[in-house]
Each structure stands twice: as C-alpha cells, then as structure tokens.
Amino acid sequence: MSEETKVTKPSSGVLPRLLAAFVIGLILGGLGTFLVQSSQYSAQLSDLQNRVNTLQAAVNALNTTKIYTIGVSFPLTGELSDVGNQWKTVAQMALNDLNSELANENVKVQFKLVIVDDKTQAQDALTAVQSLAQQGIKVVVGPAASSQVKAVKAYADANQILIVSPSSTSPTLAIPNDFIIRTVGSDAVQAEALAKLAFEQGARNVVVFYRDDEYGQAFAQFFNNVFSSLGGKATLTKYATGLPDYASEVAQLSSQVKAIGADAVVMISFDTDGANILGHAKDDPTLSSVRWFSSEGVHGTTQLLSPEIATFIRKVNLLGTRPVFKENPVYIDFAARYKSLTGRDPPVFAANVYDSIILVGKAILLAGKYDGAAIRAAMFKVASNYYGASGWCILNSAGDRMYQDYAIxxxxxxxxxxxxxxxxxYSGGTITWG
Amino acid sequence: MNLIDLGVVINTLWIGLIYSLMAIPLTISYKVTRVLNFAHTSLVTVGAYVAVILSLVYPDFFSNVFVALIAAFFAGAIVAILNHKFVYRKLMDKEASPVILMIASLGSWIFLKYLIYSVISIVSKVIKKDLYFAVPAFRYTLNLNFLGISNPSLTYSLILGISLIVLTFVVFYRTSFGKAMRAVSDNPQLAQISGISDESVMTLTWFLCGGLAAISGVFWAMFSYASPEFADSLILQVFAACVIGGISSIALTILGGFVIAGAENILMSILYNLIGLDLSFRPFLSFLTLLIVILVRPPAGAAGGLPYRLKFKRERKWT
Structure with a gap:
C-alpha cells in the first residue's frame, strides 16, 4: 500500500464542536425561553380569564335581582287586630312603592315582606321575632305595643336584630345604643301635651283611667308629673288589659268620679278597650257630666263615629292628643291612595308604618350588606335625610323620632x-288652636 | 261612698245572664254527648258575627233583632252539627275516649277561630267596613225602660235572655225531645234499647246547643262588641260557671254564672271601695271565687250532680 492510499481522517477541529454546541445551546435556549414565556402567557391568560369571569359575574349580578327580606311582626289577632290588619295593607303599599321605585331606577334589588302575627301579646311578639330571626331575617318592622317591644328587646340586642317599631311610645324604652328604633316620638312629650291641654281646659281634679301595661303606666306617670306641677290633682286608676268587656270598670270609674268629685276623666287606652269604655260611659249619668280627655290610642276607631258614642263625645267635649304629621303632600297622597284602596281613612300610626318600611329598605341599600348592626347605623343616616308620609323622620340618640308634633x-x-x-x-310646649 | 252602685248591680245581672246563656249549652252538650266542647267559643263568635255582618250588609231585613237572632241561631246550629258529623261522630265511631274528644274539640276550636279570622278579613275588605271591633246595627223599635236603664240594647238583651233561659227549661224538661236528651245523658245504652236513636238525639242536641251559643254571642255583641276573640276571653268564666254547676245541672249552671258575675262586679266594687283594691284584679276575683266554691262545696257533676246527691240522701233516709 502506498502512502496515497492512506486516507487522512478529517481533522476534528474545535470550530465544528463549538458550532454544534452553539446550535444545541440555541435550541435549548429557544426552548427554555419558549417554555418560560408560555408559562407567563398562561398565567396572564388565566388572570385575564379570571377578570373576565369576575366582570361576567358582576354583569350577571347586575342583571339578576337581589332580594332582601324585611320581617314584619304585627298584631293581626288579639287586642290590636283592628289596626294591625289595616297596617298590613299599609306595609304592602309601602313595599310596592319601594319596589317599583327601585325597578324604575333599574336598581336590581327588590324587597319582600314576611309578615308574622304577634297576637298583641308580649310573649308571642318574642316568638314572632325569634321565628323571623331563624329565617335569617335581620330587621323587623313592629311589634306595635311598648310591652311587646320591651319583651323582644333583650333578644334583639343579643342577636343584633334591628327592631323598628312604628307605634311604641313608652318613654321607658328610650334607650341609646340598643337595637330598638322607633319611628314615633316618645310619650313623655305627649303626656305633657295632654296634661297642659286638660289644665288649660279648666280641669283641676282628674281621674286618669289607664291600661295596666307598659304604655299606660308610663303615660299615666308622666301625665301625673306634669299635671301636678301645673297645680292640678290626678288620681291614677288602672284597669286590666285584654278583657272582653269593660262595663264593670266603667261602673267603678263612675263611682270613683262621684266620690272624689272629679271634674274630668283622662283615658289612656288602646283602640278596642277605649271604644268599649266610651260605649259604656255614654249610658252613665255621672260620666256624662264630666269632661273627657284621651290619648291617641282610641283615635281612628270607626266605633267612635257611631251616632251614640259620637253624641257622647260631643256632650262631654272629649279632646285628645295624638302624634301627628303636619299635612304634607306625601301624607295627602298616601292617605288618598289608602282610602281608594280600602274605603277608609288611614288608621293611627299608618304613616309611621309606611315610613318604617321605606326607611328600612333604604337603610339596607345604604348599608350594602344584610347585617343588623350595619343596617342600624345606616338607618340613622337615612332617617336624617328622609321626609315621608309622617314628616321628618330624624332620629335622636335613643333611636326615637326626634321631632314629633301633636294634634288635638x-x-x-x-x-x-x-x-x-x-x-x-301642640308644638314646642305650646298649644295652638285652629 | 256607696259600696255598690246601681250600675254595678245592673252589670252583674247582665254579665251573669250572658255567662249563664253561654254556659247552659256547654253543660247540655256535655251531659248528652260527653264532649267537653272547647269549640263552644267559636260557636258564640259565629253567632255574633252572623248578626253583625247581616245587619250591616242587609240592614232592611236584619236590623230587626228577632230576624238576626234566628239567622244567628241557624248559623251556630249548622256549624255545631257539621263539627259533630265531621269530628266527634268519626271519633265516637272509633270509640274514642272523652279525653280524645276533648282534645279534638280543642283542635276544632283553633281551626274555627282562624276560619272566622279569614272570613272576617275577606268580608271586611269586600264591604269596606271595620269588623274587628263591631256592633250589630240593630234598630230597637220598642222603648223598653226599666231600672233606669236607658240603653235599649241592654234591656233587649236582658229581657230576651231571660225568655230564652225559660224556653230552654221548657224544652229540656217539658218536651219529649228534652226527655229523650235526658234519657241519653243518663244512660245511652238503655235509651237506645228503649228505641231512642242515639245519633239523632245527639244531632238535635248540637243543633240546639250551637244555636243557643250563637244567640248568646249576639246578646254580647249588642251591649258590648264583637271581636274575633271576645268569646275566647270569656271561656274561663263560662267554664267556671259550668264547673260550679257540676257540668250537669242547668239550674246550678245559671247560679254559677251569677256567682262568677257577682264576684267580678259586686265583690270587686266592695273591695275597691273598702280597701282600694286595683280594678285590674277583676279576673283574679272570678277564679278565686271558683276555687273557693270548689273547695268549700265540692261540685256535683262528675260526682253525680247536686240533684242526684239530694235524691241519694233522700233514698238513704227512706231505707
């Protein structure tokens, strides 16, 4: 073999190796970069997807209507069933107004009411509020009577259930920082108004004939304080509540009026008991010969408009006080709509019931969440800017209506x-006639 | 100060009469059917409201007290018979014990009470009148004036009430139907053997008792007022009157009614004027009286009834 046959192997130099390494590095680098970038993209993508989902949910939430429930505890049976059933109509009116206003403004929120009967009993009011709370309800309009509000207070405070009573007026329940809000003024002022009215009308020796409950006791006590300070003499006589008839009580009242030579009777009653008492008093010569004064309880009862009782009222010139709403356009409209619906004038505290429902609805909207404490805080803000059927609803620190005028x-x-x-x-301590 | 005024005495008379009128049908129905009927108060309410609604809706016809009373009587009677046919009869056929029947009557009571509430609520909306506190719109044409009572509704209900009690006595003690009722109440098996149909006597008893209860409701509404629960707040007094009468004797039931009324009015008046006891103690007095009567003079009724006891003593003396 010659030397030419000797094939020289191509020299394996550094360059090709470097080239290969470079290409491999390039491929690996490209691959790595792609991998890293693609993971970044996927993170961004999922982030975007999330945002789209959130937006979609928000859009859905805007499109689907959110429903808030307002609990209502009204006396549909028992002593206050007369007004309680009328209030039910009023509450329904308020709810419809609230909902149609929200629908008109394209706000996707609606309210619904759960109405429970509290039988005008303290214990049943507590049961009613408890059963509403068990359904997850955080705000309850009602109960009506002060004795009932007192009964539910501890439970409401402990469980942060906001109680909005349209008609509880006992001064003993004016307590700051609790979960009781009352869209009506406390009776401390009304008792003063009634005492001044009776005194101005010439009564000096009166029998205060009052319900033996939270409302009657507090009212009679406050009346007595003011009337005595004016120089009059008040004899306090209480009667049992919830009786089917008050003929016996009226007979006793008559003999007492005769015995102490009283010149007037001041009646602190609810509606059915008050109308029944007047119905019996009209047949009594003694009771027909003295003046009569009354709180707001019996006002609005149709029975008082019957010729027999009305004649008696004219004869003894019965005058009463009642929390009133200065004639305002909202009330006039409300009263007209109520009358066209039921054929009757709105009953006592109807405007307060109406405003309570509207206020609660607006407070829930302002609070933005369905929570007792938040709604309570919002309630004060909403009320300070709300002028409803019952007038300005501004609340004082005790959660009671701050400005309350009284009519005679x-x-x-x-x-x-x-x-x-x-x-x-009666406004600001003075009586104005006409 | 007088211890008792004339007004108090008149009230006692009137309320005693109403308690008696309400208690008599309860006693009779228990005697004959052995059902202690708690749904009784619903029958009273039905009567009051039938009179109130009819007199308001059809004043031309039903402002006459007598017409309204008849309408109320039939309304109460029909409700009582339906209640018997659909509740008590079914249970009696299954040989239910008196306790089961009593509990069933509690059920009927609550059912009827809410039925009445629903009817009132609907009718009130339709006729646009307040029915939760209502008085029948009767026209009192006769000017009855005695004892210085000026209120005609009071005199009417007093006179009609007394007549009705007399009529009940006549029916119960002077007619063959009354005799049949007493026979069934004394011994149902023996009565049946003698050819007296148990079921038809019971149906007639419910007819009579339902009607009487309804009429007593009208009397109450005439002088006081009708509300869906007035009769419920009277049930304890009415039962007290029955218990004093041993849920057996009509005469003693009437006495019971007046004893309870007397405690609530005359005793209340005396205590009020003597020691200044608060008027809000009135409900307490009626039950104190009931307790005293039961303790001092154990009631008849379950133990045989006062007439039976006297008879028993008499027989023992003779033997």
Missing part, C-alpha cells in the same frame, strides 16, 4: 256624619 283631636259632625277632626296642635 275630637269627633265632630260634618254634613250630618261624624268625623275625626284635628282642632289644634
């Missing part, structure tokens, strides 16, 4: 039929 009412004959009439008002 009686029953008088208008065109041959008897009607309730406001013949004066």
């Amino acid at each position: 009412w009686t029953v008088s004959s208008v065109n041959g039929t008897y009607e309730y009439q406001d013949i004066g008002s």
Whole structure:
C-alpha cells in the first residue's frame, strides 16, 4: 500500500464542536425561553380569564335581582287586630312603592315582606321575632305595643336584630345604643301635651283611667308629673288589659268620679278597650257630666263615629292628643291612595308604618350588606335625610323620632256624619288652636 | 261612698245572664254527648258575627233583632252539627275516649277561630267596613225602660235572655225531645234499647246547643262588641260557671254564672271601695271565687250532680 492510499481522517477541529454546541445551546435556549414565556402567557391568560369571569359575574349580578327580606311582626289577632290588619295593607303599599321605585331606577334589588302575627301579646311578639330571626331575617318592622317591644328587646340586642317599631311610645324604652328604633316620638312629650291641654281646659281634679301595661303606666306617670306641677290633682286608676268587656270598670270609674268629685276623666287606652269604655260611659249619668280627655290610642276607631258614642263625645267635649304629621303632600297622597284602596281613612300610626318600611329598605341599600348592626347605623343616616308620609323622620340618640308634633283631636259632625277632626296642635310646649 | 252602685248591680245581672246563656249549652252538650266542647267559643263568635255582618250588609231585613237572632241561631246550629258529623261522630265511631274528644274539640276550636279570622278579613275588605271591633246595627223599635236603664240594647238583651233561659227549661224538661236528651245523658245504652236513636238525639242536641251559643254571642255583641276573640276571653268564666254547676245541672249552671258575675262586679266594687283594691284584679276575683266554691262545696257533676246527691240522701233516709 502506498502512502496515497492512506486516507487522512478529517481533522476534528474545535470550530465544528463549538458550532454544534452553539446550535444545541440555541435550541435549548429557544426552548427554555419558549417554555418560560408560555408559562407567563398562561398565567396572564388565566388572570385575564379570571377578570373576565369576575366582570361576567358582576354583569350577571347586575342583571339578576337581589332580594332582601324585611320581617314584619304585627298584631293581626288579639287586642290590636283592628289596626294591625289595616297596617298590613299599609306595609304592602309601602313595599310596592319601594319596589317599583327601585325597578324604575333599574336598581336590581327588590324587597319582600314576611309578615308574622304577634297576637298583641308580649310573649308571642318574642316568638314572632325569634321565628323571623331563624329565617335569617335581620330587621323587623313592629311589634306595635311598648310591652311587646320591651319583651323582644333583650333578644334583639343579643342577636343584633334591628327592631323598628312604628307605634311604641313608652318613654321607658328610650334607650341609646340598643337595637330598638322607633319611628314615633316618645310619650313623655305627649303626656305633657295632654296634661297642659286638660289644665288649660279648666280641669283641676282628674281621674286618669289607664291600661295596666307598659304604655299606660308610663303615660299615666308622666301625665301625673306634669299635671301636678301645673297645680292640678290626678288620681291614677288602672284597669286590666285584654278583657272582653269593660262595663264593670266603667261602673267603678263612675263611682270613683262621684266620690272624689272629679271634674274630668283622662283615658289612656288602646283602640278596642277605649271604644268599649266610651260605649259604656255614654249610658252613665255621672260620666256624662264630666269632661273627657284621651290619648291617641282610641283615635281612628270607626266605633267612635257611631251616632251614640259620637253624641257622647260631643256632650262631654272629649279632646285628645295624638302624634301627628303636619299635612304634607306625601301624607295627602298616601292617605288618598289608602282610602281608594280600602274605603277608609288611614288608621293611627299608618304613616309611621309606611315610613318604617321605606326607611328600612333604604337603610339596607345604604348599608350594602344584610347585617343588623350595619343596617342600624345606616338607618340613622337615612332617617336624617328622609321626609315621608309622617314628616321628618330624624332620629335622636335613643333611636326615637326626634321631632314629633301633636294634634288635638275630637269627633265632630260634618254634613250630618261624624268625623275625626284635628282642632289644634301642640308644638314646642305650646298649644295652638285652629 | 256607696259600696255598690246601681250600675254595678245592673252589670252583674247582665254579665251573669250572658255567662249563664253561654254556659247552659256547654253543660247540655256535655251531659248528652260527653264532649267537653272547647269549640263552644267559636260557636258564640259565629253567632255574633252572623248578626253583625247581616245587619250591616242587609240592614232592611236584619236590623230587626228577632230576624238576626234566628239567622244567628241557624248559623251556630249548622256549624255545631257539621263539627259533630265531621269530628266527634268519626271519633265516637272509633270509640274514642272523652279525653280524645276533648282534645279534638280543642283542635276544632283553633281551626274555627282562624276560619272566622279569614272570613272576617275577606268580608271586611269586600264591604269596606271595620269588623274587628263591631256592633250589630240593630234598630230597637220598642222603648223598653226599666231600672233606669236607658240603653235599649241592654234591656233587649236582658229581657230576651231571660225568655230564652225559660224556653230552654221548657224544652229540656217539658218536651219529649228534652226527655229523650235526658234519657241519653243518663244512660245511652238503655235509651237506645228503649228505641231512642242515639245519633239523632245527639244531632238535635248540637243543633240546639250551637244555636243557643250563637244567640248568646249576639246578646254580647249588642251591649258590648264583637271581636274575633271576645268569646275566647270569656271561656274561663263560662267554664267556671259550668264547673260550679257540676257540668250537669242547668239550674246550678245559671247560679254559677251569677256567682262568677257577682264576684267580678259586686265583690270587686266592695273591695275597691273598702280597701282600694286595683280594678285590674277583676279576673283574679272570678277564679278565686271558683276555687273557693270548689273547695268549700265540692261540685256535683262528675260526682253525680247536686240533684242526684239530694235524691241519694233522700233514698238513704227512706231505707
């Protein structure tokens, strides 16, 4: 073999190796970069997806209507069933107004009511509030009577259930920082108004005939304080509540009025008991010969407009006080709509019931969440800017209505039929007639 | 100060009469059917409301007390018979014990009470009048004036009530139907053997008792007022009157009614004027009286009834 046959192997130099390494490095680097970038993209993508989902949920939430429930505890049976059933209509009116206003503004929130009967009993009011709370309800309009509000107070405070009573007026329940809000003024002022009215009308020696419950006791006590300080003498006589008839009590009242030579009777009653008492008093010569004064409880009862009782009211010139809402356009509209719906004038505290429902609805919207404490805080803010059927609803620190005027009412004959009439008002400590 | 005024005496008379009128049908129905009928108060309420609603809706016809009373009588009677046919009869056929029947009557009571509430609520909306506190719109044409009572509804209900009690006595003690009722109540098996149909006597008893209860409701509404629960708040007093009468004797039941009414009014008046006892103690007095009567003079009824006891003593003397 010659030397030419000797094939020289191509020299394996550094360069090709470097080239290969570079290409491999390039491929690996490209691959790595791709991998890293693609993971970044996927993170961004999922982030975007999340945002889209959130937006989609928000859009859905805006499109689907959120429903909040307002609990209502009204006396549909028992002593206050007369007004309780009328309030039910009022509450339904308020709910419809609230919901249609929200629908008109395209706010996707609606309210619904769960109405429970508390039988005008303290214990049943507690059961009613408890059963509403068990359904997850955080705000309850009602109960009506002060004795009932007192009964539910401890439970409401402990469980942060906001109680909004449209009609509890006992001064003993004016307590700051609790979960009780009352869209009506405390009776401390009304008792003062009634005492001044009776004194101004010439009564000096009166029998205060009052319900033996939270409302009656506090009212009678406050009345007595003011009336005595004016120089009058008040004898306090209480009667048992929830009786089917008060003929015996009226007979006793008559003999007491005769015995102490009283010149007037001041009646602190609810509606059915008050109307029944007047129904029996009209047959009693002694009770027909003294003046009568009354709180707001019996105002609005149709029975007082019957010719027999109305004649008695005219004879003894019965005058009463009642929390009133200065005639305002909202009330006039409300009263007209109520009358067209039911054929009757709105009953006592109807405007407060109406405003309570509206206020609660607005407070839930402002609070933005369904929570007792938050709604309570929002309630004060909403109320300070709300002028409703009952007028300005601004609340004081105890959660009671701050500005409450009182009217002086009686029953008088208008065109041959008897009607309730406001013949004066009490505001800022003075009585104004007309 | 007088211890008792004339007004108090008149109230005692009136309320005693109403308690008696409400308690008599309860006693009779228990005697004959052995059902302690808690649904009794619903029959009273039905009567009151039938009179109230009819007199408000058809004043031309039903403002006459007598017409309204007849309508109320039939309404109460029909409800009582339906209650018997659909509840008590079914249970009696299954030989239910008196305790089961009593519990069933509690059920009927609550059922009827809410039925009444629903009817009132609907009618009230339709006729646009308040029915939760209502008085029948009767026209009292006769001017009855005695004892210085000026209120015609009071005199009417007093006179009609007394007549009704007399009529009940006549029916129960002077007619063959009354005799049949007493026979069934004394010994149902023997009565059946003698050819007296148990079921038809019971149906007639419910007819009579339902009607009487309804009429007593109208009397109450005439002088006081009708509300869906007025009769419920009277049930304890009415039962007290029955218990004093031993749920057996009609005469003693009437006495019981007046004893309870007397305690609530005359005794209350005396205690109020003597020691200044609060008027809000009135319900307490009626039950104190009931307890005293039961303790001092154990009631008849379950133990045989006062007439039976006298008879028993008499027989023992003779033997």
